[in-house]
Amino acid sequence: xxxxxxxIAIIGMGLIGGSLGLAIxxxxxxxxxxxxxxxxxxxxxxARQRGAADIITADLAEGVAQADMIFLCTPVLQVVPLVxxxxxxxxxGAILTDTGSTKSYLLEQISSLLPEYVHYVPGHPMAGxxxxxxxxxxxxxxxxxxxxxxxxxxxxxxxxDAVRQVIGWTGAQITVMDAVKHDWCTALISHVPHIxxxxxxxxxxxxxxxxxxxxLAGGGFRDTTRIASSNADMWADICMTNAGPIADGLDxxxxxxxxxxxxxxxNDRRTVHNFFSTAxxxxxELLQLxxxxxxxxxxxxx
Amino acid sequence: xxxxxxxIAIIGMGLIGGSLGLAIxxxxxxxxxxxxxxxxxxxxxxARQRGAADIITADLAEGVAQADMIFLCTPVLQVVPLVxxxxxxxxxGAILTDTGSTKSYLLEQISSLLPEYVHYVPGHPMAGxxxxxxxxxxxxxxxxxxxxxxxxxxxxxxxxDAVRQVIGWTGAQITVMDAVKHDWCTALISHVPHIxxxxxxxxxxxxxxxxxxxxLAGGGFRDTTRIASSNADMWADICMTNAGPIADGLDxxxxxxxxxxxxxxxNDRRTVHNFFSTAxxxxxELLQLxxxxxxxxxxxxx
Numbered sequence: 001x002x003x004x005x006x007x008i009a010i011i012g013m014g015l016i017g018g019s020l021g022l023a024i025x026x027x028x029x030x031x032x033x034x035x036x037x038x039x040x041x042x043x044x045x046x047a048r049q050r051g052a053a054d055i056i057t058a059d060l061a062e063g064v065a066q067a068d069m070i071f072l073c074t075p076v077l078q079v080v081p082l083v084x085x086x087x088x089x090x091x092x093g094a095i096l097t098d099t100g101s102t103k104s105y106l107l108e109q110i111s112s113l114l115p116e117y118v119h120y121v122p123g124h125p126m127a128g129x130x131x132x133x134x135x136x137x138x139x140x141x142x143x144x145x146x147x148x149x150x151x152x153x154x155x156x157x158x159x160x161d162a163v164r165q166v167i168g169w170t171g172a173q174i175t176v177m178d179a180v181k182h183d184w185c186t187a188l189i190s191h192v193p194h195i196x197x198x199x200x201x202x203x204x205x206x207x208x209x210x211x212x213x214x215x216l217a218g219g220g221f222r223d224t225t226r227i228a229s230s231n232a233d234m235w236a237d238i239c240m241t242n243a244g245p246i247a248d249g250l251d252x253x254x255x256x257x258x259x260x261x262x263x264x265x266x267n268d269r270r271t272v273h274n275f276f277s278t279a280x281x282x283x284x285e286l287l288q289l290x291x292x293x294x295x296x297x298x299x300x301x302x
Numbered sequence: 303x304x305x306x307x308x309x310i311a312i313i314g315m316g317l318i319g320g321s322l323g324l325a326i327x328x329x330x331x332x333x334x335x336x337x338x339x340x341x342x343x344x345x346x347x348x349a350r351q352r353g354a355a356d357i358i359t360a361d362l363a364e365g366v367a368q369a370d371m372i373f374l375c376t377p378v379l380q381v382v383p384l385v386x387x388x389x390x391x392x393x394x395g396a397i398l399t400d401t402g403s404t405k406s407y408l409l410e411q412i413s414s415l416l417p418e419y420v421h422y423v424p425g426h427p428m429a430g431x432x433x434x435x436x437x438x439x440x441x442x443x444x445x446x447x448x449x450x451x452x453x454x455x456x457x458x459x460x461x462x463d464a465v466r467q468v469i470g471w472t473g474a475q476i477t478v479m480d481a482v483k484h485d486w487c488t489a490l491i492s493h494v495p496h497i498x499x500x501x502x503x504x505x506x507x508x509x510x511x512x513x514x515x516x517x518l519a520g521g522g523f524r525d526t527t528r529i530a531s532s533n534a535d536m537w538a539d540i541c542m543t544n545a546g547p548i549a550d551g552l553d554x555x556x557x558x559x560x561x562x563x564x565x566x567x568x569n570d571r572r573t574v575h576n577f578f579s580t581a582x583x584x585x586x587e588l589l590q591l592x593x594x595x596x597x598x599x600x601x602x603x604x
Binding site: 186190192201203206207209210212214217229232235239240243258267269275276277278287289290 | 575582
């Protein structure tokens with residue numbers, strides 16, 4: 001039996017918020033009303049033009065007052081200040097969720113800010129693009145992608161089920177995870193690789209000859225550093241809100257790099273070969289395991 | 303006026319050697335005879351079947367005896383032992399070239415092994431694939447790719463021109479570079495990124511939960527680590543023959559990672575943001591500059 005979620009407010013009508021609006025409206029048509037909230041008027045107009053929201057407003061209090069469920073789809077560091085503003089305006093039984101990339105920080109901060117009669121169910125859709133903004137919003141952005149929920153142990157189960165139901169309308173695959181585990185795993189598989197890619201680009205500052213470097217780049221460099229072209233604001237926020245796991249992950253990464261550098265200096269071909277062959281085996285294994293887990297190649301979030 | 307290169311021997315009929323043979327035969331038909339040399343009989347049979355060689359042999363001395371030009375297309379560490387074997391068999395005025403990814407090491411080692419009447423012109427085609435072997439050989443592998451030559455200052459100019467002429471038959475864009483500069487630039491733009499990608503995969507050994515990591519991977523991880531699935535033997539050889547620039551590059555890379563880790567721990571958002579925005583700007587600039595230099599996107603070696 002479905003819960004009756006007839007009014008949804010989305011704060012932040014960019015790529016994620018806009019795509020959520022499009023997907024919910026496509027699935028529900030008149031059965032669920034979507035209010036799009038943003039500080040940018042042009043974004044709001046485009047959101048309504050594209051059909052990602054029925055009602056648009058720049059007024060937070062007005063926008064959330066009647067909502068059964070509120071999605072916070074802003075950069076991570078804007079989430080907590082926004083929750084402080086909207087907390088007094090939310091109605092009894094309202095369900096709050098967000099789409100931030102880091103979860104423990106938000107869970108700690110937000111839980112204490114909300115009245116008892118509002119339920120918070122943190123979320124993280126594994127769907128991104130290099131492009132951002134309402135223009136890049138896509139009704140199928142979440143389709144068949146993982147959408148992680150990290151509800152705290154004491155959360156209202158009906159609230160979690162309601163979030164599952166709404167996320168289900170987007171076609172995403174829902175999975176539940178502990179927030180701390182989420183942050184550790186994400187640091188290793190996403191945040192550290194991101195920083196590594198950016199560092200590889202910045203390393204070229206040491207090259208005396210950019211023209212020669214470009215001729216020597218081949219295709220590998222473009223792929224390896226693709227994610228270094230992402231939004232700097234978003235990534236700075238991620239680093240600030242998942243500092244412990246990321247910094248520890250970077251230390252371990254440095255350790256691996258130091259070990260292989262030492263082996264190279266010592267002309268220790270066996271260790272160096274083992275380093276490469278282990279990576280090749282592990283990556284091939286991961287790709288296989290991923291296909292088994294998701295039925296899709298790992299590139300689905302591209 | 304073209305030089306008369308009527309007999310070419312290719313040692314190592316894998317992806318690179320096989321593709322060279324295909325391209326030379328396609329351009330020259332009966333005007334240049336190609337001898338394919340390999341220790342693997344099946345590779346040789348396939349090379350002839352595919353039209354990458356007119357004559358095939360596993361006998362080095364016989365294969366190179368009549369050649370005007372000899373291409374060494376084996377893994378880097380096999381090049382020097384092979385040169386020792388063939389040096390006494392080469393005819394007066396023969397031109398030797400190779401396709402190894404590191405150049406200073408080969409230049410130092412090989413120059414002293416050759417008789418005065420043999421000319422060595424080191425080369426490095428910027429064309430690779432994840433697949434290897436004669437099956438992956440492609441007549442267009444070098445077409446519009448950079449092909450670097452690193453001739454020593456005292457090399458016979460006629461010999462360099464002859465190598466340019468033959469490489470020209472493959473449709474590659476030829477450029478000349480100092481061997482030491484080649485090795486430094488390649489370390490920064492190719493070798494260090496390769497090791498970084500492999501280290502990012504190996505880092506996942508620290509993850510307690512592989513299933514969760516996979517769900518959280520998104521598309522970035524696959525791209526960033528794609529080159530970690532390359533041939534471990536080839537990369538171990540590259541590290542052994544370009545140890546200095548690679549190890550120094552890794553040290554600098556580690557330094558960049560340490561600095562950003564420290565900024566993250568200190569909650570220094572400005573430094574972290576600057577790290578990401580510099581990388582984004584530099585990468586976008588590189589891609590633009592690359593299009594200007596080559597008229598092609600950086601992914602052409604994919």
